[in-house]
Amino acid sequence: MLAALRAVVTKEVRQTLRDKRMMALLIAAPVLQLVIFGNAVSFEIDRVPTVVVDHDRSAASRTFVQRLLADRTLELAGEALTADEAARALVTGRAAAAVVIEQDFARRIARGVPHEPATVQVIVDGTNPNKSSVAANAASRFSQVAAREAIGERLARLGASAPRITPAPSLEARVLYNPRLRTPIYMVPGIMAMLLLVVTTIITAMGLARERESGTLEQVLVTPVRPAVLIAGKMLPFAAIGLFDFGLAMAVGAYGFDMPIRGSLVLLSGVTLLYLVATLSAGLLISTISRTQQQAFMGGFLFMLPAALLSGIMTPIHAMPAWLQPLTLVNPLRHYAIAMRAVLLRGAGPEDLLPEILALAAIGGTLAVLAATRFRKTLA
Incomplete structure (x- = not known):
């Protein structure tokens, strides 16, 4: 055998x-x-082409855009005058995301009134779910950081007259086995x-x-x-x-x-x-x-x-x-x-x-x- x-x-x-x-x-x-x-x-996505519509055209709005694009997750693909023009850029494929900054952005940031927040709209192309989710998450993370910084600056200006605010808990993420993802x-x-x-x-x-x-x-x-x-x-x-x-x-x-x-x-x-x-x-x-x-x-x-x-x-x-x-x-x-x-x-x-x-x-x-x-x- x-x-x-x-x-x-x-x-x-x-x-x-x-x-x-x-x-x-x-x-x-x-x-x-x-x-x-x-x-x-x-599955690593960066440099998502993004068009910007800045209706405010202030120093604060320009700084916001520069900081939003700083980590290169979103990359400037051009500027548009209106939200419709930005939407056309998504239709033609020239961009996968659009950032629309409303008027009075700088004024509302400076005032810091809770019922009149500064508004920024992010439009993403949902035909590519991975790319759109990355773009939306990047904008959301940055907006949270910017909001915390604005609150901190306002409290610093108010000084002793500022209302007592309980600090939010700190969240530290730890990635096992593949820290760099x-x-x-x-x-x-x-x-x-x-x-x-x-x-x-x-x-x-x-x-x-x-x-x-x-x-x-x-x-x-x-x-x-x-x-x-x-x-x-x-x-x-x-x-x-x-x-x-x-x-x-x-x-x-x-x-x-x-x-x-x-x-x-x-x-x-x-x-x-x-x-x-x-x-x-x-x-x-x-x-x-x-x-x-x-x-x-x-x-x-x-x-x-x-x-x-x-x-x-x-x-x-x-x-x-x-x-x-x-x-x-x-x-x-x-x-x-x-x-x-x-x-x-x-x-x-x-x-x-x-x-x-x-x-x-x-x-x-x-x-x-x-x-x-x-x-x-x-x-x-």
């Missing part, structure tokens, strides 16, 4: 090494995609999980389809090799390649994107093996219902697209519709991405990853049984 398994593994390795296009897809493509996606995918640190583990899915699922599905097209699968079937040994022999080389790609992606992430490695690599390697069992079994299952490489590729694509969308890598799962969220529980990519981020970024241990480990074992075992059963029926 071991001799037959060794023979099948040797055949698969030699066949894979002879195919230069497949070797490029297995090794060069994941590294290239990780570098491109890691740099291209970013860098997007690559969060995105790279998820991208690594997606690349492993692409490489192992597509290659496994297309490998068997290629053998069926070329007729070599029938030659293997006439040998006294058991179906279980044949399945294991075809999956082991790609599992080894998947682990190699995992190590390569870890090196690129650590040295190319300063991705921290706070947890155990041994634990993460074990979780990766469970994940590879699921992805390789999915590829094998797809190959059993595909007659050509083109069908295998399309089947793999149709499997990977929902898996990526329902993984929570790009968008949070809790933001999905309630009826759709249960479907993510049978997605191996979701559980592996959670485990990757937990181990690498938060230093999680086995007890913290128990739900993900059990889910990956269950999904991988189910897919393996289905693939093996379908493969035996196909051989028969």
Whole structure:
């Protein structure tokens, strides 16, 4: 049995090494995609183009605008005479936000009367929710700071006659694990999980389809090799390649994107093996219902697209519709991405990853049984 398994593994390795296009897809493509996606995918938004409508045209309003734009979250894209003109700038795409300062801004700031506040309107383009929320939050934060400073200056002018005001509590924010809120640190583990899915699922599905097209699968079937040994022999080389790609992606992430490695690599390697069992079994299952490489590729694509969308890598799962969220529980990519981020970024241990480990074992075992059963029926 071991001799037959060794023979099948040797055949698969030699066949894979002879195919230069497949070797490029297995090794060069994941590294290239990780570098491109890691740099291209970013949720950090700054320099939002902003038009300003200053109806007051006073020193106070000009100072307000200068300070609002000082941190470069909002960037001046021009000035407009009216709010309608600013709205047209949003329609044409020349700006994503507009700041409208009403008349008597300086006078109301100086008086500081509660029932006559100085008014500043911020108009944002809601077609890009991320950019609009960043612009609105930046303006809101600055307005709160400006309001506190105005109250402080007014109290200082009034001196002893000022009413006694209880100071507001101080709020200090503390960000754990990613203090600088860098997007690559969060995105790279998820991208690594997606690349492993692409490489192992597509290659496994297309490998068997290629053998069926070329007729070599029938030659293997006439040998006294058991179906279980044949399945294991075809999956082991790609599992080894998947682990190699995992190590390569870890090196690129650590040295190319300063991705921290706070947890155990041994634990993460074990979780990766469970994940590879699921992805390789999915590829094998797809190959059993595909007659050509083109069908295998399309089947793999149709499997990977929902898996990526329902993984929570790009968008949070809790933001999905309630009826759709249960479907993510049978997605191996979701559980592996959670485990990757937990181990690498938060230093999680086995007890913290128990739900993900059990889910990956269950999904991988189910897919393996289905693939093996379908493969035996196909051989028969």
